[in-house]
Amino acid sequence: HAKKEQHEDKIELVPFTVRLRVLLPLPLADAYDYRAPAGPPVPLGSFVVVPLGRRQAIGVVWDGTPDPSLPESRLRGVEQVLDAPPMTETLRRFVAWVAAYTLSPPGAVLRMAMSAPSALEARAPQAGWRRAPHPPEGARVTPPRRRVLDAVADGVPRAGGEIAEAAGVTPAILRGMADAGLIEPALLPHRRVFATPDPAHPGPALGPEQAAAAATLREAVGRHAFSTTLLTGVTGSGKTEVYFEAVAACLAQGRQALVLLPEIALSSQWLDRFRARFGVAPALWHSELTSRTRRETWRAVAEGEAPVLVGARSALFLPFPDLGLIVVDEEHETAFKQEEGVVYHARDMAVVRARLSSATCVLASATPSLESTTNAATGRYATVHLPARHGGAEMPDVALIDLRRTPPERGRFLSPPLVAAVTETLARGEQAMLFLNRRGYAPMTLCRACGHRMRCPNCTAWLVEHRAQRRLQCHHCGHVEAPPEACPECGAAHSTVPIGPGVERVLEEAAALWPEARRLVMASDTIPGPAAAAAAAQSIQRREVDLIIGTQIVAKGWHFPHLTLVGVVDADLGLAGGDLRAAERTVQLLHQVAGRAGREEHRGHVLLQSFAPEHPVMQALVSGDLDAFMAAEADDRRPGHWPPFGRLAALIVSAEDERAADRTARDLGLAAPGGEGIEVLGPAPAPLAILRGRHRRRLLLKTRRDIAVQPLLEAWLAKVSVPGSVRVQVDVDPVGF
Numbered sequence: 001h002a003k004k005e006q007h008e009d010k011i012e013l014v015p016f017t018v019r020l021r022v023l024l025p026l027p028l029a030d031a032y033d034y035r036a037p038a039g040p041p042v043p044l045g046s047f048v049v050v051p052l053g054r055r056q057a058i059g060v061v062w063d064g065t066p067d068p069s070l071p072e073s074r075l076r077g078v079e080q081v082l083d084a085p086p087m088t089e090t091l092r093r094f095v096a097w098v099a100a101y102t103l104s105p106p107g108a109v110l111r112m113a114m115s116a117p118s119a120l121e122a123r124a125p126q127a128g129w130r131r132a133p134h135p136p137e138g139a140r141v142t143p144p145r146r147r148v149l150d151a152v153a154d155g156v157p158r159a160g161g162e163i164a165e166a167a168g169v170t171p172a173i174l175r176g177m178a179d180a181g182l183i184e185p186a187l188l189p190h191r192r193v194f195a196t197p198d199p200a201h202p203g204p205a206l207g208p209e210q211a212a213a214a215a216t217l218r219e220a221v222g223r224h225a226f227s228t229t230l231l232t233g234v235t236g237s238g239k240t241e242v243y244f245e246a247v248a249a250c251l252a253q254g255r256q257a258l259v260l261l262p263e264i265a266l267s268s269q270w271l272d273r274f275r276a277r278f279g280v281a282p283a284l285w286h287s288e289l290t291s292r293t294r295r296e297t298w299r300a301v302a303e304g305e306a307p308v309l310v311g312a313r314s315a316l317f318l319p320f321p322d323l324g325l326i327v328v329d330e331e332h333e334t335a336f337k338q339e340e341g342v343v344y345h346a347r348d349m350a351v352v353r354a355r356l357s358s359a360t361c362v363l364a365s366a367t368p369s370l371e372s373t374t375n376a377a378t379g380r381y382a383t384v385h386l387p388a389r390h391g392g393a394e395m396p397d398v399a400l401i402d403l404r405r406t407p408p409e410r411g412r413f414l415s416p417p418l419v420a421a422v423t424e425t426l427a428r429g430e431q432a433m434l435f436l437n438r439r440g441y442a443p444m445t446l447c448r449a450c451g452h453r454m455r456c457p458n459c460t461a462w463l464v465e466h467r468a469q470r471r472l473q474c475h476h477c478g479h480v481e482a483p484p485e486a487c488p489e490c491g492a493a494h495s496t497v498p499i500g501p502g503v504e505r506v507l508e509e510a511a512a513l514w515p516e517a518r519r520l521v522m523a524s525d526t527i528p529g530p531a532a533a534a535a536a537a538q539s540i541q542r543r544e545v546d547l548i549i550g551t552q553i554v555a556k557g558w559h560f561p562h563l564t565l566v567g568v569v570d571a572d573l574g575l576a577g578g579d580l581r582a583a584e585r586t587v588q589l590l591h592q593v594a595g596r597a598g599r600e601e602h603r604g605h606v607l608l609q610s611f612a613p614e615h616p617v618m619q620a621l622v623s624g625d626l627d628a629f630m631a632a633e634a635d636d637r638r639p640g641h642w643p644p645f646g647r648l649a650a651l652i653v654s655a656e657d658e659r660a661a662d663r664t665a666r667d668l669g670l671a672a673p674g675g676e677g678i679e680v681l682g683p684a685p686a687p688l689a690i691l692r693g694r695h696r697r698r699l700l701l702k703t704r705r706d707i708a709v710q711p712l713l714e715a716w717l718a719k720v721s722v723p724g725s726v727r728v729q730v731d732v733d734p735v736g737f
């Protein structure tokens with residue numbers, strides 16, 4: 001009898017209507033059920049409009065079993081199936097994988113893959129212009145009109161502003177041409193049209209070592225199967241030209257290629273080289289695109305129309321239908337780690353996406369991360385190495401200046417040997433660079449009368465003086481205030497003094513020492529965007545600048561042929577603090593900066609000012625033997641199961657109320673997982689104990705490599721109830737700690 005009842009229940013529960021699971025781009029725990037629209041079945045991955053509360057939302061038809069307990073009466077219907085290519089199974093699996101790995105809600109990851117739902121939002125078609133197919137005979141074609149016709153030569157409709165800019169004409173010219181019947185109004189395409197890069201376009205001829213390396217990569221792409229290759233080689237060895245050949249091989253197969261760069265805004269020289277190799281510009285993806293360009297680029301990618309896309313880390317979530325290659329250039333860069341929202345490392349996720357796409361992954365760097373060198377050593381990654389600089393240029397020689405023996409004058413920051421070297425370089429008509437990874441004028445302001453230090457009201461951080469803008473600024477929350485007339489603590493008038501240098505202060509010193517030299521500061525406040533960066537790079541290349549003073553911006557892949565001297569003002573700067581990777585990162589950064597010197601006929605020289613010349617980091621930079629340094633670094637981390645020899649996850653507990661943060665941190669500490677190969681460190685104050693007004697505590701979960709942290713974290717978090725005012729952020733594989 002019981003059996004029969006169950007059977008009847010089951011029959012009743014079989015849904016009459018077809019239910020669809022729809023994942024919404026919101027931080028929700030799961031997909032929701034909706035009633036399928038009438039008509040043909042809706043394929044998985046389709047973009048659909050559904051009601052959500054009193055609003056509408058765009059979501060994606062997702063895998064999974066509908067929830068049979070939800071009664072028919074509560075089920076709401078899908079309102080519309082959008083006319084866009086459905087999200088591929090590969091991308092859906094990637095979204096699910098990233099969500100599971102980072103312990104993020106799948107919808108939050110989906111949001112990145114939809115690049116904010118606006119990429120799909122319906123909009124009225126926009127009007128533009130195209131070349132008239134049958135222009136009247138005898139219409140006057142002046143030179144400006146000729147330029148306009150050239151700009152629309154391919155027959156594709158373009159926005160008026162875009163044409164006017166390309167042709168250097170005013171909108172009035174366009175109207176005149178329309179009246180004359182030379183151009184006509186047309187609706188703009190819903191996707192951007194990207195020219196197809198030509199793999200056979202004649203690029204620079206490769207040197208023999210480059211050619212051998214390129215052949216290996218081409219062969220990897222040709223296998224049409226997943227593999228990862230670590231492409232290493234000294235700075236200036238021409239790795240870019242080598243991986244361009246992998247891009248060419250991928251294009252020849254008719255698959256799409258993705259190149260991730262750490263800072264698109266600083267990549268003007270890279271784009272020039274791409275154009276030199278392939279004859280056209282690639283599609284671009286970064287945070288500063290207009291929403292319209294985003295929408296159109298997203299659409300072009302989804303329709304397989306952007307053969308090569310160059311982007312920031314978020315480009316990994318674009319809907320490539322057939323991705324054959326992912327290159328991660330400067331794979332060691334921390335810019336690939338996203339710290340807000342879904343916390344993920346684009347280098348690691350690139351490998352995952354390549355695996356799911358049966359694609360080739362190439363990780364390139366002159367200073368690869370210990371993660372990647374370890375994977376190469378164990379054979380998980382193949383390796384390709386370029387041992388020498390392109391064109392026979394020599395590696396720069398690196399020497400130390402012991403600041404204990406030859407200190408700068410009082411109140412100065414450049415030591416006599418560094419000053420002499422810059423003077424000689426400038427006298428020879430060559431360029432010099434001073435590197436200090438600190439923006440502004442001084443990192444701290446102190447009251448001489450009482451010792452009070454100016455600190456941020458919202459963060460555990462000193463306020464940084466930006467003298468040019470006459471203000472003190474917090475580099476963590478953006479708080480800004482005017483420099484005090486009197487000490488806010490003791491009231492003494494004009495008693496505050498700057499402590500330590502930033503690039504502005506080095507500039508001041510340089511101006512006094514070399515008044516004739518043409519100086520350029522490269523920092524994020526002086527180089528606010530791609531155009532400024534390109535202009536700066538050009539004026540350096542054209543020798544309109546003698547002395548460059550810069551923050552880490554100058555360490556990126558620049559090629560400045562006339563730069564022969566690099567002076568590092570404070571080589572010890574990155575070594576302070578308890579960060580596991582402080583030494584590794586300092587070596588990487590300073591080696592990259594050093595690598596800007598002497599890239600063509602003249603040998604480069606690098607001088608490192610340090611109070612600790614005997615430190616292994618300084619010794620590695622002088623010897624240039626980074627492999628030995630990384631081997632020693634590995635030996636340090638291996639016994640304690642520190643990454644990459646063990647796994648690490650951080651829980652950051654934060655709240656405006658300090659006691660609330662402490663309570664939750666303590667509860668998490670009490671509920672901490674344990675067992676063989678599992679260790680929990682903390683709770684302890686997080687590196688920025690107060691950030692944007694929130695008190696932060698941290699717990700670190702460290703496990704052996706063969707233990708997955710995600711199930712442990714899930715079970716752990718489930719044991720502790722977290723009040724609404726407290727946030728617990730999970731960071732799997734944290735980088736800065």
Ligand code: ADP
Nearest residue numbers: 204205206207235236237238239240241390559
């Ligand atoms: P890396 O990325 O390895 O530091 P780059 O790729 O920046 O080195 O190359 C260094 C410089 O050499 C660049 O200016 C590049 O344009 C140039 N270069 C590299 N390979 C070639 C080549 N085969 N022919 C001409 N120039 C090249």
Ligand code: ZN
Nearest residue numbers: 456459474477
């Ligand atoms: Zn602050």
